[in-house]
Amino acid sequence: MIWWYRCYRPGESVNRIGGANGILLLSTAVLGVVGVVLSLTKVPLITTPKIGDIWILVVGIAAYVLLLLMTRFVFHRIVTTELILIVGWTMLEIAVICNLNAAGGLSESGFTIMCTVIAVAFIISIILYVAYYRMEEM
Secondary structure, three states: OHHHHHHOOOOOOOOOOOHHHHHHHHHHHHHHHHHHHHHHOOOOOOOOOOOOHHHHHHHHHHHHHHHHHHHHHHOOOOOOHHHHHHHHHHHHHHHHHHHHHHOOOOOHHHHHHHHHHHHHHHHHHHHHHHHHOOOOOO
């Protein structure tokens, strides 16, 4: 969030490669990759999750392609990195709660609640993603 705050200010051009901003960007990217790897690392004590990783991947890729086409041709908006981040975050969170549930760390009702929360967050994110380019400049 610090990197985002420093680098994305309206009307301000920022060099994202060098200096403090570059270091913050690199740190953010490295820590993000480490977080994803740790989140998807298999735990031997986990039984088979409700939704297999391959299904999460296939549905995620299909959702991304569909949303990419809708974004471009239905909403007439440029496609940006945020779309893959929104879809990727959703896929990661579903994988994590499936593993938590399979390990006994998340009850059935907790699993359902978390699926609902993730779905609502995804829908809100997509709405804001599309709406952002329709906003008037300040």
